[in-house]
Amino acid sequence: MTEYVSARPEPAPETAPASTPAESADLGAPLYVAWQVTNECNLACLHCIEESGPGKAFKDELDEEQVFGILGQFMDLEIPYLSFSGGEPMVHPLFFKMVEFVCSRGGQLKIETNGHFLTPENCARMKSLGVKAVQVSLDGATRSTFNRMRIRGEFNTATDGVRNLRTADVPIEINYSPTSFNVHEIGTAIDLAYELGAYSFYTGRTMYTGNAVKAWHKLELTDEQYAAFFATLHQKTEEYRGRMRVHFHEMGLLEELRYRLHHPAALLIVLPNGLVKLINALPFICGDLRRQSLTEIWANFQRAWQDPRVAQFIDDLSADPGKTSSLHQWVYV
Amino acid sequence: MQLSKYVKFREEKFGGVLFETRSEKVFTLNAVATAVVREIKPGNSESDIVAKLQACYEDRDGAIEREARAFIADLRNKGLVQD
Numbered sequence: 555m556t557e558y559v560s561a562r563p564e565p566a567p568e569t570a571p572a573s574t575p576a577e578s579a580d581l582g583a584p585l586y587v588a589w590q591v592t593n594e595c596n597l598a599c600l601h602c603i604e605e606s607g608p609g610k611a612f613k614d615e616l617d618e619e620q621v622f623g624i625l626g627q628f629m630d631l632e633i634p635y636l637s638f639s640g641g642e643p644m645v646h647p648l649f650f651k652m653v654e655f656v657c658s659r660g661g662q663l664k665i666e667t668n669g670h671f672l673t674p675e676n677c678a679r680m681k682s683l684g685v686k687a688v689q690v691s692l693d694g695a696t697r698s699t700f701n702r703m704r705i706r707g708e709f710n711t712a713t714d715g716v717r718n719l720r721t722a723d724v725p726i727e728i729n730y731s732p733t734s735f736n737v738h739e740i741g742t743a744i745d746l747a748y749e750l751g752a753y754s755f756y757t758g759r760t761m762y763t764g765n766a767v768k769a770w771h772k773l774e775l776t777d778e779q780y781a782a783f784f785a786t787l788h789q790k791t792e793e794y795r796g797r798m799r800v801h802f803h804e805m806g807l808l809e810e811l812r813y814r815l816h817h818p819a820a821l822l823i824v825l826p827n828g829l830v831k832l833i834n835a836l837p838f839i840c841g842d843l844r845r846q847s848l849t850e851i852w853a854n855f856q857r858a859w860q861d862p863r864v865a866q867f868i869d870d871l872s873a874d875p876g877k878t879s880s881l882h883q884w885v886y887v
Numbered sequence: 888m889q890l891s892k893y894v895k896f897r898e899e900k901f902g903g904v905l906f907e908t909r910s911e912k913v914f915t916l917n918a919v920a921t922a923v924v925r926e927i928k929p930g931n932s933e934s935d936i937v938a939k940l941q942a943c944y945e946d947r948d949g950a951i952e953r954e955a956r957a958f959i960a961d962l963r964n965k966g967l968v969q970d
Contacts, residue, residue, distance in 0.1 A: 580899065580900070580901055581899055581904070582899055582900065583897075585897075585904065585906055585913060586911075632897045634895030634896075634897060634906045634908065635895065635906060635908045635911075660895075662893065662895060662908045664908075686893065686908055686909075687909075725909070753909070754909075799910070820913070
């Protein structure tokens with residue numbers, strides 16, 4: 555049994571000695587679909603890579619028939635793992651119906667939310683439907699940093715929501731985006747995640763794209779801040795080993811993209827209008843679920859990674875890291 | 888024996904994959920391992936699984952039994968199955 559290339563856009567996998575892991579191209583379908591179900595959000599976070607916010611739903615987001623037609627394809631192809639994100643997925647009018655559809659057909663589903671709709675009733679409902687995990691964004695260990703980052707957000711509401719998940723016995727993950735003004739709290743944020751009952755904590759480098767482009771002067775970390783950040787993460791990884799997993803990507807975006815060029819993850823990113831991206835950190839679109847089957851798109855996904863424009867974009871990033879500001883100017887491959 | 892709660896299995900042309908969705912780790916399976924997991928899914932015991940494989944494949948030197956038992960032990964060690 556070989557540990558396989560990760561389904562997620564993560565660094566190189568560990569593999570068993572003297573073995574050759576299969577690649578995503580060997581698979582009949584993706585293993586993981588990350589679906590941004592809407593671009594609408596109740597918050598307008600400084601760093602949001604999707605430029606989500608109030609009134610920011612795409613004009614052409616999928617309708618009910620399209621949503622369930624696509625979900626049906628995912629389940630028929632036995633995609634084992636899905637996530638719903640956004641925007642804020644819980645503001646989607648079909649949210650619970652979509653959750654029920656996936657869970658009732660055996661899919662393992664993660665919800666990625668800002669935590670502002672995690673009432674006791676909603677948490678109990680997610681538990682009863684069989685949601686695998688809920689990932690809540692907590693970009694700060696204090697109200698002042700959290701509320702500065704998450705415009706219109708409220709730290710106490712989010713943390714109360716996490717507590718409601720715990721009461722309902724829904725597995726909890728915490729996500730944290732570092733910035734110049736919250737990075738000093740990373741250690742206490744990890745401690746808080748554990749106190750709140752999380753089993754996993756995710757973080758990495760904050761990307762220069764989406765809303766972050768406009769707010770970069772408030773967000774950008776120095777190399778020294780990142781060095782201290784990763785040192786704390788290594789220390790906390792050991793401190794919480796066996797109790798809570800601390801996941802982080804120390805490698806930069808460029809290194810990851812270069813790796814992915816030769817080892818695409820078994821992951822599709824679905825946008826609210828059904829377009830499918832190669833990977834979140836590139837502007838390339840490899841399919842349209844309104845017009846193509848998932849099987850067609852999966853085949854094109856593998857070809858699209860070989861398109862010379864993809865490699866060229868990644869090469870150009872090394873000369874101009876600011877090119878990530880154009881990720882929303884989609885390029886069809 | 889059953890797959891653990893957060894483990895999903897899918898058959899592929901080359902065999903199969905097991906996806907542990909809590910750690911988000913994926914494991915590739917060869918043909919024998921895939922046959923084992925196919926028998927774990929309905930809840931068969933280790934001895935039943937080995938017997939079924941021996942009935943399906945020629946196992947004159949016991950290699951399939953050894954491979955199947957070693958694989959099941961590996962699954963247990965990694966927490967991918969529960970008895």
